[in-house]
Amino acid sequence: MASSLAWTLTGPFQPAARRDRSRDARTQPGVSSASETALATLDERALVEACLEGRTDAFDVLVERHRRAVYQLCYRFVGNHEDASDLSQDVFLRAYRGLRSFRGHSSVSTWLYRIGVNVCLNRIAAKTPLATATEPIDDQQFVDVRAESATEVLLRDERAARVRRAIGQLPRKQRATLILRMYHELSHQEIAEILGSTVGAVKANFFHALGSLKKLLGEIDAPRF
Amino acid sequence: MHLGSDELIDLAERTRPESDAPHLRTCARCRAQVEELRRAMTTAASVDVPEPSPLFWQHLSARVHDAIAAEGTPNQTARGWLIGWRMWTAGASALIACIAAVVLTSRVPSEPAPPASHLAESIVPPDALPDDDPALNLVADLASTLTYEEASELETSTHAGSVDEAVGGLSAAERQELHRLLNDALRHPGD
Secondary structure, eight states, X not given: OHHHHHHHSOGGGSOHHHHHHHHHHHOOOOOOSHHHHHHHHSOHXXXXXXXXXXXHHHXXXXXXXXXXXXXXXXXXXXXXXXXXXXXXXXXXXXXXXXXXXXXXXXXXXHHHHHHHHHHHHHHHHHSOOHHHHSOOGGGOOOOOOTTSXXXXXXXXXXXHHHHHHHHHTSOHHHHHHHHHHHHSOOOHHHHHHHHTOOHHHHHHHHHHHHHHHHHHHOSOOOOOO | OOOOHHHHHHHHTTSSOGGGOTHHHHOHHHHHHHHHHHHHHHHHHTOOOOOOOHHHHHHHHHHHHHHHHTTOOHHHHHHHHHHHHHHHHHHHHHHHHHHHHHHHHHHOOSSOOOOHHHHHHHOOOGGGSOTXXXXXXXXXXXXXXXXXXXXXXXXXXXXXXXXXXXXXXSOHHXXXXXXXXXXXXXXXXXX
C-alpha cells in the first residue's frame, strides 16, 4: 500500500519521512568500542532485551534509529521546533519507562508512534491551538533554498504554513490519521493499531481529514493527475 | 449507490484499481471525489518538516541519555513498583483483617463477658512483656536488615489467611493487648 502511495506522490512531493527514514537507517551510532559496534548490529527486539538487562547504551541505539521519525511526528503535531524537541524527549522517556510492557507484537517504530501520538495529542489538548503556535516562516531552519528564487521560497513557505495551520485545525483523530498516513507511510492497519481503532474507521477518518483540509484551504490549486 | 469512504480512499491511493469499481465509469460525482482526494493528498504531502541543525540530533540523543541515566534501569523501576504494590496489598489486607476482627469481636460476643475483676487479672500489662528476650532481640536485629525481597524468598510475607493464622496463634493475653491497641487506634485515628 505504501508503495502505491509512493507511486502516487513522487518527485518533490514525496513524503519527507520516507526520504529521511532511509537516511537515519544508514546512520550508525558513533561507535567507539567493540561493545557499541555489537549493539549497533542487534535487531530491535534484542536491543529491547539488552535495555531490560540494564544496558542503557542499547536504548541509545534505539533512540538513534528512531529520533528523526519521532521528532518529525512531534513537529507535525505542534508545528514548532522547541515543542517538538521537548516532546521527542518525552516520547523516548515514556518508551524507556514502559519497556517492560513492550511485547514485540508490533515493531518498535509502531510502538513509538503510539506513544508519540498520545504524547502529542495530550500536549495539544493542553496548549494553544496549532493555528497560533506554528513557527513563523522566518524561523524555519536549514531549508535548502539554493535552487529557488526568493519569491519561490516565500510562496512555498506561505503555502506550507497555510497547510500546517489547516492540519492543525482538524479534529484530533483525523489529524493523527492524516499525519501517520501521509508523512510516515504507515498502513491503515498500523494506524488502526496505534489509534486503537479499526481499518474502516481509519479510512473514514482519512477521507474526512482530506475533505476538511480541502475546505479549510479553499480551492486546492495543486497540479491535476 | 455511490462509493463509500473506504472505497474512495482505496481508489484515490490506487491500492484498488479503477477497473474494480465499474460504478466510477458511470458516476461523475464519485470520479470527482476521487480526484479531489488525490489533490488534497498532493497538497498535504508538499509540506516538509524543516530540517533542524545537524547538531540537534546528537543534542537530542544526549538529552534522552541523561534523562534515562537519572531514571535507573527499567527493571529497577518495575521492580520498585512491584515491591511497592505487594507491600501495599499486604498492608491493606492486614488492616482489613484487623478491622474485621475488631468489629466482629465488639459486636458479636461469643461467650458471656467475664466479670471485670477476672478480666483485669487476665490482662498482662505491656511492661510485663519480655522486651529483653534474647531470641526476640536476635529476630529484631535480623529483620532490621532484611529487604522485602529477601523476606519474600523466606516466605515470611503475608498471604491470604495469614493474618487470621497469626491472630489465631496469639495467647489470650496477647489477644487482649492487640484488642486494646486496636481500640486505642480507632479512638484516636489521628495519632
